[in-house]
Amino acid sequence: MTDRSVPSSAASLAAQTTVPGTVRRPAGRALWRFVREQPFAAAALAVIVVLVLLSVLAPLITPFGPTEQNRSAIQQPPGGRFLMGTDDLGRDVFTRVLYGARTSMLVSVVTVVAGGAVGVAIGIVSGYFGGRWADSLFQRIMDTLMAIPGLVLLLFIAALLGPSIRNSIIALSLLVIPAVNRVARAEMLRIREEPYVDAARANGCGLPRILIRHGLPNLFAPLMVIASLLFAGVLIAESALSYLGVGTPPPTASWGRMLSEGTKFLEIAPWMVVFPGGALTLAVLAFNLLGDGLRDFLDPKHRR
């Protein structure tokens, strides 16, 4: 090596070490910023927390059991002992709404988490191999699932498998998987072009490490948005299934079942459909608002 002239003076490290800043950003501060920027979504989050607490603490809140029948109080209107009235078997509607929340939330959580995991796995592998045969194969399957209107597919699969909570989850997952796959794949197509993925390959990382270590964390934000919106959709779909009699089997309390039981008594006991449906709508609304708020919060371009 010959020594050549140096274009400028030698490196002075002190001059460069200028960026201080916190090492960790506290989660609390991000939450506070979310509350300030997206008050509606924050309120929706609070509603969700309250709903979850109510359903978890149901036995402490209500003196009745979810299947407890009061023969002396059949189809009582709301008020007095029965906050939301009673149904045709004398069961307390308020109690069943709380226990129904358990069923609906549980089915939805398991569906979104399990279906989401499968959707993410397919999506990131597909996205990483974008355009190659593995991608084409997966995407043709996803397109097939998405070509059938959601509720039709749901009814078809659930009826084939037979009514049970486990089978509802399987059927509902078939709606979640393609939707999550779409988001995860699009994000992964973007991420795989990032130089840090090239760097990871140069580091000697294998495919699993690239996808899990570099893919997942970088598509986490859009996933939260879609998960929240899907949760709302799954809540409706689960109720629709139970309403049609192919979802949660009786006597387990579920909002959809309560609606279908109430349909026969619309004119004489409207509270049997008003309250479970109202609870369902409130939960769906909360998750929709949360999803919208998260999207705006995480992506400034979406702000209206």
Added chain:
Amino acid sequence: MVEYALRRALYGVLVIFMVTVFVFLALRAVPGDAVRIQLADAPGVTEEQIAERTAALGLDQPVLTQLFHFLGGAITGDFGASFSDGSSVGGLIADRLPVTGQLGLMALAIGVVLGVVIGMASAVRPNGLLDQSLRLVSVSGLSVPSFWLGLLLVTYLAVYAGWSPPLIYQGPAENLGGNLAQMTLPALALGAAAMASIARMLRSSLLEVLQSDHLRTVRARGAGRGTTLFKHATRNSLLPVFTVLGLQAGGILGGTVILESIFGIPGMGSLTFEAVQMRDYPVVLGCVIVYGAVFVVVNIVVDLMYGVIDPRVRYR
């Protein structure tokens, strides 16, 4: 554009084919023999009768042979015969599809009209009282399950107006009034999500246009806000309408299954639901394929309409 349309159409055909194969194989994978399930209730059924029936339905053949046989028939519009009464599945669907078509189009029309009106009204004075309350309406519209909304509407009218929709179907040609009396409530319930979606999109696209420099100039020259709004609303509402059609078509089509059952409408939805309950597999198969085909076609039309409405859209 033409090449894109052609490619899109070809892929659509492929997807419908894949849906057919998927549904067919899923039905065959179900545990339990279709014939036994069907004849199970009849007293004194012999093994010979079961074998005879199985052979008559072609169910003794290998699955792939059955699939090719079905595909061959489906191309010519022959979807086989119903297990329950032997009537042609194609004929059943041909009877029921127009009813569901009417319901779906009514839902869409209600959604578009209400959505455009609400979107425009919201944009007149953004963040005003009217805007705030209309936005609440549209946010709720997106979250209300259509079947619950349908039930609420019936309850409300029954309790407060003492009126219930007829439960016996009449075709629009027979008795238009009776037909609409039955169809309007489910259409309203189905169209609520589309309404909400259109209102939201139209509101934000109008606010964007109204803030543009061009329109500031127009209004500075003396044109009223209402007039400018109306002129631009008509042009700008087309894009949201088609976007929403693409987004909500699946919801409206799927929703017919449940709303037709509630309102006693003999369309594709109730046919599918009944067939699923009766395990009438040929009918289920035909219905799911037709739902899929309609959905695929709607999506292709929406994609192509984007290019017609907005020439800036470029197809890959």
Added chain:
Amino acid sequence: MNTPATTTQPRVPVPGGREPLLAVTDLVKHYPITKGLLRRTVASVRAVDGVSFTVGRGETVGLVGESGCGKSTVAKMVTRLVQPTSGSVRFAGTELTGLRARELREFRRRFHIVFQDPYSSLDPRLRIVESVGEPLVAHRIATGAAKRRRVCELMELVGLSPAHIDRYPHQFSGGQAQRIGIARALATGPDLVVCDEAVSSLDVSIQAQVLNLLKKLQRELGLSYLFIAHDLNVVRYLSDRVFVMYLGRIVEVGPAAGIMQRPAHPYTDALIGSVATPTSSGGFRRSRVVARGEVPSPSRPPPGCRFHPRCPEAFDLCRVQQPPAYRLTGDRLSACHLRAGEAEGVRDG
């Protein structure tokens, strides 16, 4: 795939005659362009169209050319981030192009790459200790506390404080982030580091610091560099030999000083003309030649000499015949018909 005529591609003998650390021969990368309903391949982008060079142990080889000439694709093929269409990449005597994924991963500890944009080449969600330590984990060299220790050493090696290893990339300046990128490249103790526009996105004063760091590291660790840049000044400062690339091909080769003082190809002339050379630094260069027009698309390279549509000195022969690599005095090669008269011979393929 059509193999391009290799006769025009300069190959330079390795000083000392030892086997070079890296020997690249007739490297080609074509990207197909598809069209129509059936996605037929109608043409291809010839990003790299037959490139050969070597890098000796402890040597720095510069690769210079405008953006879009294919030099980054060369960098990615050498480090096997992109699979070549054809050609050979031999690293320490082993052919890399045919290696299976597992065999290749073994070799990856012996070469690494530093990218242009220091921020986007560091995963924004990972702490520095994770990014820099990743090669150690991937090659099962060190994890946990041992990894942290090694990352601290590496941070000191590149002139950063080991106290900062738990920070995220956005908490560093561009120059610091690029030092982190260099630290990562050095984690496994490689023989070869490919620097793909490694200082191009930095301020001039920071560029100098990073260049000095690279020089220091080479001295201390005996590294070889393939140094890729569009700026001849930057390349000259570090390189022993320089390869000039235009539209997927190498047009001139020679020692760094020689090329700067006396370019033997009109394109090199133009490249020097487009570089702002400080007047104070002795050899002042006047911008004699300025290339006209835009770089043609690599999907439809011009016939004959690829530079002829932009070359101020082009004549009839240039439009029809691709010039061979003429061997000139002083270890120089030039693929220009104008040099035919002074050539000592033609480098054969």
